[in-house]
Amino acid sequence: MKIRKVQLHNFRQFYGDHELEFATGADQNVTLVHAENGFGKTTILNAVLWAFFQETTAKFERHTDIVNYGALEERQTEARVSVEFEFENNNYILTRTYNEDSGGRDKTNLSAFRVEHGNLQVLKAPQTFISSVVPQEMAKYFFFDGEAAEAFSSATNFKLIGQAIRNILGASLADTALLDLKDLSRLIDREIGQVPGNNELSAIEEKLWETNEHLDTAADKKKEYEDSISTFKAQREEILEQLRTLEGAKEIQARRDDKQAELNQIKIELGAVRTEIVKWVGQRTIQIVSRKLGKETLNFVDEASLTGRIPEPYNRDFVRGLLTSGLCICERDLKPESKEWQAVAKLLEKAANAEILSRVIRARSRVSQLRAEAAEAPGVLDSLQKRVVKLLGKQAHLEQEIAELGKKIQNLPLAEIAQREKNRRALDDKIQKVNQDLGQLKNLIYQLEVKKEQQERELERVARTSTRAQKLLTKRQLLERSSALLKGLLAQYEKRASEEIEKEVNGILETVAHRDYLCRINPDFSIDLTFPDGQSVPKSGGEKQLLSLLFIASLVKFAASRIHDQNEILKPGTVAPLILDAPFGQLDPGYQESTASYVPKLAQQVVLLVSSSQGNQRVLEALKPYIGAEYILISENKEPRGNRNETRVVLHGKDHITSRFSQPRTMSVIERVM
Amino acid sequence: MPEITNEQVEKFLKELMDIERRYANERTNQNTDRRQEIREHLDRFSNVEQRNENT
Numbered sequence: 001m002k003i004r005k006v007q008l009h010n011f012r013q014f015y016g017d018h019e020l021e022f023a024t025g026a027d028q029n030v031t032l033v034h035a036e037n038g039f040g041k042t043t044i045l046n047a048v049l050w051a052f053f054q055e056t057t058a059k060f061e062r063h064t065d066i067v068n069y070g071a072l073e074e075r076q077t078e079a080r081v082s083v084e085f086e087f088e089n090n091n092y093i094l095t096r097t098y099n100e101d102s103g104g105r106d107k108t109n110l111s112a113f114r115v116e117h118g119n120l121q122v123l124k125a126p127q128t129f130i131s132s133v134v135p136q137e138m139a140k141y142f143f144f145d146g147e148a149a150e151a152f153s154s155a156t157n158f159k160l161i162g163q164a165i166r167n168i169l170g171a172s173l174a175d176t177a178l179l180d181l182k183d184l185s186r187l188i189d190r191e192i193g194q195v196p197g198n199n200e201l202s203a204i205e206e207k208l209w210e211t212n213e214h215l216d217t218a219a220d221k222k223k224e225y226e227d228s229i230s231t232f233k234a235q236r237e238e239i240l241e242q243l244r245t246l247e248g249a250k251e252i253q254a255r256r257d258d259k260q261a262e263l264n265q266i267k268i269e270l271g272a273v274r275t276e277i278v279k280w281v282g283q284r285t286i287q288i289v290s291r292k293l294g295k296e297t298l299n300f301v302d303e304a305s306l307t308g309r310i311p312e313p314y315n316r317d318f319v320r321g322l323l324t325s326g327l328c329i330c331e332r333d334l335k336p337e338s339k340e341w342q343a344v345a346k347l348l349e350k351a352a353n354a355e356i357l358s359r360v361i362r363a364r365s366r367v368s369q370l371r372a373e374a375a376e377a378p379g380v381l382d383s384l385q386k387r388v389v390k391l392l393g394k395q396a397h398l399e400q401e402i403a404e405l406g407k408k409i410q411n412l413p414l415a416e417i418a419q420r421e422k423n424r425r426a427l428d429d430k431i432q433k434v435n436q437d438l439g440q441l442k443n444l445i446y447q448l449e450v451k452k453e454q455q456e457r458e459l460e461r462v463a464r465t466s467t468r469a470q471k472l473l474t475k476r477q478l479l480e481r482s483s484a485l486l487k488g489l490l491a492q493y494e495k496r497a498s499e500e501i502e503k504e505v506n507g508i509l510e511t512v513a514h515r516d517y518l519c520r521i522n523p524d525f526s527i528d529l530t531f532p533d534g535q536s537v538p539k540s541g542g543e544k545q546l547l548s549l550l551f552i553a554s555l556v557k558f559a560a561s562r563i564h565d566q567n568e569i570l571k572p573g574t575v576a577p578l579i580l581d582a583p584f585g586q587l588d589p590g591y592q593e594s595t596a597s598y599v600p601k602l603a604q605q606v607v608l609l610v611s612s613s614q615g616n617q618r619v620l621e622a623l624k625p626y627i628g629a630e631y632i633l634i635s636e637n638k639e640p641r642g643n644r645n646e647t648r649v650v651l652h653g654k655d656h657i658t659s660r661f662s663q664p665r666t667m668s669v670i671e672r673v674m
Numbered sequence: 675m676p677e678i679t680n681e682q683v684e685k686f687l688k689e690l691m692d693i694e695r696r697y698a699n700e701r702t703n704q705n706t707d708r709r710q711e712i713r714e715h716l717d718r719f720s721n722v723e724q725r726n727e728n729t
Contacts, residue, residue, distance in 0.1 A: 129699075131698075135699075173698055177694045180694070183709065471720065475720050478683065478719070482690065485683055571698060
């Protein structure tokens with residue numbers, strides 16, 4: 001999809017009619033809009049988002065005030081945004097209007113038309129059509145507020161990152177299906193309980209319903225606890241970041257970081273040894289328990305091989321040899337079909353062949369191995385236990401050292417440092433407390449799941465007595481298994497999407513970053529910027545914005561890569577204009593330039609809304625080859641200039657005054673400069 | 675009770691997702707209509723599979 005034109009009428013600070021034609025060229029695909037803060041950059045981004053979905057960005061202030069104040073004073077109560085766009089070789093116009101005088105939901109109205117040979121064909125379901133062009137959940141990453149970008153790289157970014165990956169993957173389709181399957185499964189449970197003439201079924205179903213309700217509540221609570229822990233950990237990390245840079249505290253903090261790293265290593269080792277012990281229980285107890293059995297088996301096998309020269313059962317090759325040679329071991333002749341020949345040939349029925357003998361040999365070898373392992377098993381356990389004791393000692397020692405360093409920081413004479421350390425400790429306590437609650441909750445969930453399984457088995461047992469209940473149970477089983485299959489598939493796709501987006505971010509980092517950075521999206525969807533040795537990059541505002549911008553860029557690329565995806569459980573991707581508000585805000589000049597040269601390649605159509613601090617000469621030079629349309633937003637003010645500074649922007653060697661005073665009304669206007 | 679096969683689960687889920695996809699971009703009355711259609715799909719699917727097993 002490409003946007004050709006956006007028209008505004010009495011929308012926010014744009015009184016009357018205004019329009020912007022966007023660049024649609026293959027090479028010159030960038031529309032650049034210059035505006036100082038408050039002149040209407042964010043309004044243009046939000047006009048498009050509002051026209052498509054009646055939605056605005058999080059930072060858009062007073063988002064319910066749609067109609068221009070001056071217009072309202074003149075009793076003009078309607079605001080309107082029209083967007084002309086091209087989609088799959090057809091042209092469309094959509095118009096959303098807002099009328100202050102209409103009541104409730106009727107305040108807004110959406111219409112959409114297909115343009116055919118100059119005529120407008122009305123689309124009957126405009127919102128459905130628009131959602132098929134750009135799914136609403138994906139739109140916010142294309143029409144993006146750069147000033148809010150750092151949310152993606154904040155310490156608590158994991159929720160937003162996870163949500164963004166799921167949204168751009170089109171997982172909403174599967175999410176809705178999962179909810180539908182769950183609801184329908186509960187409904188079927190209810191129907192099983194209502195099968196006439198069976199009070200027992202009804203009673204079990206009632207209990208099962210109750211257990212399910214408890215499980216839902218517990219699952220919500222678990223998520224809440226996990227989110228709290230992640231948030232507290234992130235807040236603690238922010239404090240530690242500050243302590244790492246504060247004079248007076250940074251040296252002690254560096255020592256504490258080292259000790260903490262050692263402690264983390266010890267904990268990993270401890271975990272590994274404990275896993276070894278669990279494995280020991282699983283593997284070696286069988287050997288110890290089967291020691292007697294092993295001994296008896298060996299005796300049996302040994303006895304069998306020693307007691308007969310011809311082993312019982314007889315070796316098939318040996319018997320065949322006698323029959324072929326025509327001579328028995330007692331030196332009697334074995335003439336074919338004679339009485340003696342038939343007696344010896346009958347032995348073949350019991351004779352052991354090579355495979356049976358080999359099996360005996362293998363069994364003997366395995367039993368011998370079991371005996372040997374059983375003999376050394378207690379020694380292995382003893383050694384593992386000694387390692388646990390040693391590691392626990394080291395852990396206690398390190399914890400003591402870390403606590404002492406904490407005290408040192410808190411006792412520093414600087415109140416700011418002491419306060420931060422106090423806050424850190426308070427967060428530690430909170431994390432510990434929520435972890436304990438979470439542990440109890442997990443236990444409760446386990447018990448409820450066991451109870452649920454028992455009740456389901458019980459329901460199944462009793463339902464066997466009724467044909468109607470059995471049919472319902474089959475439906476229930478179908479729903480449950482479909483749900484499990486869908487969850488499994490969704491988890492696979494999310495993992496793959498996360499890996500691809502991480503790869504994409506790292507690919508762009510190689511092009512634009514000045515240093516050797518690596519991006520990592522963790523399994524919990526938190527996102528880190530690291531040096532190649534794995535150390536985290538301390539994130540300044542600039543690095544945060546860079547990471548967020550690259551993340552958005554990768555989402556957009558990922559969506560484009562999936563546009564023809566025929567996946568059965570996901571919505572396909574989409575291609576839409578990338579509208580970035582204040583994308584370079586906090587980047588240092590070097591990054592502004594390298595990012596500006598890269599941004600035009602991110603999408604087939606790019607709209608950049610920049611202030612003069614972002615649209616500096618180096619940025620403009622980098623963007624120059626790609627610019628197909630360029631505008632400035634001018635602020636007109638009713639009041640006289642007084643002592644206020646005049647704002648200006650120099651573009652292509654020409655000086656533009658961007659604030660005018662003593663005008664007929666206060667409003668923003670759009671002027672095309674290229 | 676007849677055992678449901680993996681193929682049956684996959685087939686049921688595929689058809690369910692077709693319904694979900696049809697309603698994906700709708701905004702009005704979608705929950706009620708969609709759930710009603712899924713319920714009908716479940717009943718129909720179960721009856722057909724049951725008949726196939728009996729023949």
